[in-house]
Amino acid sequence: MSKPNAVRIATTGARLVAGAVVSAACIAGAILAIPAAWPTVTHAPARATITPVAGDTLLTCAGPFLALGRDASQASQLTVAGTPQLLSGAASGSSLTSANIALTGIADASAAPMFRAQPNGSAPAQVAAAESTSISADDLSGFAASACRPPSMESWIVGGAGTTGSNDILSVANPGAVAATVTFTEYGSQGGTPHTSEIVVPAGTQSSVPLAAGSAGEPSPVIEVTSSGAPVRAVLQSSLIRTLDPVGIDTQDAIPQPRTAQSLLGVRALVPSTDDDHASTAVRLLAPAKDSTVMLQPRNAATGATVGPAKKVQLIAGQVGSVNFSALKPGLYAIDVTSTTPVVAAAWQTTGLGKGSDFAWMTPAPDITGATTFAVAAGPAPQLHVQNASAQATTVELAPVDGGKTQSIALPAGGAATVTLTASTVYSLSAPSAVRAAVTYLDTGKLAGYPVWPTDAAAAPVDVYQR
Known part of the structure; x- marks a missing residue:
């Protein structure tokens, strides 16, 4: 091979090698650059918070005491023992229509009252x-009072x-x-497998059954409905006789x-006792699904301050328990109940143990935020027990819906107060943050109370996402 040809071959080979290296580098660079250089497309779902339009409010009342x-x-015959005094009312912008629910199996009564109210625009009726x-x-013998309430698919009776x-x-x-x-x-x-039974309640009717039909001999039943x-x-309508003497009624x-x-709220201690068999103030509890550790803390109704140490109780799932609070000094209290698993609870109280x-019975008071309307049925010395359920100070406004002076109730964080009410009056309560409240009555041989429930015909706001 001549020298010029050798030079040309070497030069060409060098160019080919260099070109291959450059091409490989370009390809590698392009591959590495693809994930970094190409744009990515992301899509965040559109979100809107929607408050459903309020529906009609239905209020059903217990009706005659049986x-x-x-x-x-x-x-086995059920008869009417007492006819209730009924009170209803509405805040400005709302109105009630009365109706009846037919009573079945009652010898001398045909109906119990109910009410219906259309929403006030998009807001629930007050x-x-x-x-x-x-x-x-x-x-x-005795006095009973209760609020008329909407129906539900699940409820618990803790009493009787x-x-x-x-x-x-x-x-x-x-x-x-x-x-x-x-x-x-x-x-x-005693725990064990709970007893179940079933009835069919026709539309527009009310059926009544003796509690003993499923809980005969049971001193502390809890009923899931x-x-x-x-x-x-x-x-639940309850009455009690001791040694042939009537000693109270309750709804x-x-x-x-x-x-x-x-x-x-609204739990009274009236008769001191340390004997569990003769307790005058007690809390009944049930953890229906899982064992639970429960703490019960009494609080002064007028201030919200804790009273004594909390009581601790261990509950076995499915077995009803009870805690005696008769050692409290006479007065009005709240009892806060906290537990490691969900429980139901209610407080029993009595003015005495004889004729x-x-x-x-007092059941838990739910949280109230905003405006709600409640009725104070006829009865002796009604009071409102209100408790601040938030960690910040708040002021609650209370006024009769038919006109009258508005009261401002200042509540420190965790605080409470008691306010004198007028019987047979419908009130409006407005709270900027969460509070709880209950109506109580007390006189010689007369004791009753019930929680204040928020206006609940409006569904809670929901988040709607579009993907």
Whole structure:
């Protein structure tokens, strides 16, 4: 090979090698650059918070106070023992329409009252109703009061007894347009598998059954009430006789569902006792699904300050427990209940243990934010017990809906207050942050109370996402 040819071959080879290296470098660079250089496309879902339009408000009342077996020849017959005084009203911009729910199986009564209210524009109606009953007879004596409430698919009755002397009747009202199949699941103080039973409540009717039908001999029942087909309103009417003497009556509302934090307002200690068998103030508890550690802290109703150390109790799932608070000094209290798993709770209280006394159950008071309307049924010396449920100071406004002076109630963080109310009056309560409240009554041989419930015909705001 000549020298010029050799030079050309070497030069060409060098160019080929260099070109290959450069091409490889370019390809590698392009590959590495693809994920960094190419634009990425991301899409954040559109989000909007929507408050559903309020629906009609339905309020069902317990109706006449019932007695079982007053006629010895018809021991299973339910009859009317007392006719309640009824109060209803509405804040400006809302109105109530009255109606009736047919009573089934009652010898001398045909209907219980109910109310319907259309929303005020897109907001729920500000309406309320309540009733009270006084009875003085050889077999029944005392005072009972309760608020008229909307129906629900699930509720819990924490109260009553299936023992001798107790005459407790569970009433279930269906104000809807279709029949409801109602299941009772009954828990007791011995635990074990709960007893279940079922009834069908036709549309527009109220059915009543003796509590002892499923809880005979049980001193501390708790009843879960579930419904399919239509929501129902469950209420317990209780009466008690000791050694042939009547010692009180009560109308008790249901609890919506178990919770890990709740507060029992309007709890009275009236008769000191350290004997659990003769307790005058006690809290009944149930952890329906899982074992629970529960702390119960009494608080002064007038200030919200804690009273003594909290009581600790261990609950076995499905077994009803009770805690005695009769050692409290006479007065009005709240009892805060916190637990490691959801529980239901209610407080029992009595004015005494002999003839002429009365008793009442107090259920947890729900949180209220904004405006709500509540009715104060006729009764002795009504008071409002209000508790600040938030960690910041707040001021609550209270005024009669028919006109009258507005009261401003200043509540420090965690604080509480008691306010004198006027019987047979409908009030508006406005709270900028969460509070709880209850109405209480007290006189010689008369004791009752019920929580103040928020206007709840409006569904909670929901977040809607578009993907």
